[in-house]
Amino acid sequence: MAIEVRIPTILRTYTDGAKSVDASGATLQALIDDLESNHSGIKDRLIEGGQLRRFVNVYVNDEDVRFTGGLETELSDGDQVVVLPAVAGG
Amino acid sequence: MLRLPAEIRDAIVAHAKRDHPDEACGVVAGAEGSDIPSRFVPMVNAAGSPTFYEFDSTDLLRLYREMDDRDEEPVVVYHSHTATEAFPSRTDIGLANEPHAHYVLVSTREHGNSEGPVEFRSYRIVDGHVDEEDVEIQE
Ligand SMILES: [Zn+2]
Numbered sequence: 367m368a369i370e371v372r373i374p375t376i377l378r379t380y381t382d383g384a385k386s387v388d389a390s391g392a393t394l395q396a397l398i399d400d401l402e403s404n405h406s407g408i409k410d411r412l413i414e415g416g417q418l419r420r421f422v423n424v425y426v427n428d429e430d431v432r433f434t435g436g437l438e439t440e441l442s443d444g445d446q447v448v449v450l451p452a453v454a455g456g
Numbered sequence: 457m458l459r460l461p462a463e464i465r466d467a468i469v470a471h472a473k474r475d476h477p478d479e480a481c482g483v484v485a486g487a488e489g490s491d492i493p494s495r496f497v498p499m500v501n502a503a504g505s506p507t508f509y510e511f512d513s514t515d516l517l518r519l520y521r522e523m524d525d526r527d528e529e530p531v532v533v534y535h536s537h538t539a540t541e542a543f544p545s546r547t548d549i550g551l552a553n554e555p556h557a558h559y560v561l562v563s564t565r566e567h568g569n570s571e572g573p574v575e576f577r578s579y580r581i582v583d584g585h586v587d588e589e590d591v592e593i594q595e
Pocket residue numbers: 455456535536537543544545548
């Protein structure tokens with residue numbers, strides 16, 4: 367099952383510079399675990415204490431996963447996942 | 457060094473004054489790899505706060521898709537401080553996630569919504585390290 371994952375500039379050090387990579391998983395959690403197996407270290411940049419990091423936005427087919435079940439969000443073949451760090455500060 | 461057209465500098469300052477006392481934020485997009493800021497894109501501060509800013513998550517996705525379609529990147533990421541100097545806060549440094557961007561800070565603490573000069577400074581922020589840089593305004 368192939369799902370395209372768009373990788374932001376700041377995380378491309380984990381993907382050899384690739385802007386997008388394919389991964390698989392029936393949920394976002396599983397997808398991130400799969401990403402981690404090929405791009406070691408990336409999981410820690412996305413998840414903290416079992417939750418998506420507060421300042422990382424993940425979208426499945428343009429929907430912010432905060433509104434679709436977070437890490438439990440279900441995925442299917444052909445979905446597109448976009449990861450974008452928040453643009454924020456104080 | 458950041459080279460910035462005067463009209464874009466003016467637009468950033470006007471945005472900061474308009475949104476004072478809340479923080480204003482936005483980007484100036486430019487062709488990928490060019491380091492030339494050309495397209496001014498003011499953003500809504502979803503935090504609506506005098507001490508914090510954050511792009512709305514839906515707007516953020518739209519912005520990045522649009523830049524992607526145009527082969528652009530955020531050459532400048534700007535925001536204002538409304539009660540403190542135009543220097544990156546610890547939060548700014550911790551959340552700076554665009555290693556190629558010029559981080560522009562404007563401070564409206566002196567004149568608020570009124571006419572008058574503002575501090576306008578630019579930084580590189582990479583891996584928690586801040587480097588101030590010169591700003592050259594192109595008339
Ligand atoms: Zn700030």
